[in-house]
């Protein structure tokens with residue numbers, strides 16, 4: 001009695017595999033075919049969103065429109081959209097001039113997996129280099145975001161891993177970032193990646209001076 005297995009290849013293609021063996025299981029015959037019986041096309045990509053492929057690359061000037069869009073999406077998720085003042089133009093100036101103040105990584109999906117609004121840029125990480133007077137070079141991850149329909153497929157982990165790779169390559173000893181106290185899914189994600197809560201374990205609080213207080217402080 002042949003046994004039928006479903007095989008999902010690394011590029012997301014799905015094939016039916018028929019397995020036949022004799023009583024002693026000394027010989028095994030594998031027949032791989034498409035559901036319609038034709039031989040498989042190993043290079044085809046799947047149209048099933050669950051089998052999605054994605055790629056990462058360094059952000060460039062042309063990405064600023066999508067970065068600005070996703071910054072707003074992230075802020076909306078955090079219920080803090082009214083705090084977003086940075087525009088596409090600010091990003092273009094601050095990230096892609098001679099002395100960039102931040103760097104970015106973009107996660108992209110192929111055209112066949114674009115969102116219903118037509119987006120192929122579906123996640124990003126923003127980071128910059130900083131310094132710890134205790135342990136030296138450090139990297140600060142300002143944002144990590146994956147669009148809702150692409151979450152849980154390894155994109156966030158791949159983005160953060162890339163930031164970690166760049167950090168180590170630049171001689172950094174720390175990857176720092178903040179997360180809102182109610183954002184349990186993201187906190188759990190970070191904990192699952194081996195990060196720890198520096199507020200809970202070391203008592204650090206994230207402090208800020210802005211607006212009039214900043215102006216005032218500068219005039220003393």
Ligand SMILES: CC(C)(COP(=O)(O)OP(=O)(O)OC[C@H]1O[C@@H](n2cnc3c(N)ncnc32)[C@H](O)[C@@H]1OP(=O)(O)O)[C@@H](O)C(=O)NCCC(=O)NCCS
Pocket residue numbers: 074077144145146147150151152153154155156157158178179180183184185186188189192
């Ligand atoms: C947080 C976020 C970037 C994670 O990205 P993602 O693509 O959904 O996560 P991944 O699919 O890469 O998850 C990879 C790993 O994290 C784990 N993970 C993801 N979410 C998790 C959760 N809520 N609890 C526990 N583990 C979780 C996965 O199980 C997986 O572990 P494994 O590699 O051991 O199997 C994404 O969910 C997101 O954009 N959230 C909304 C915005 C946000 O909160 N950003 C962070 C602001 S600080």
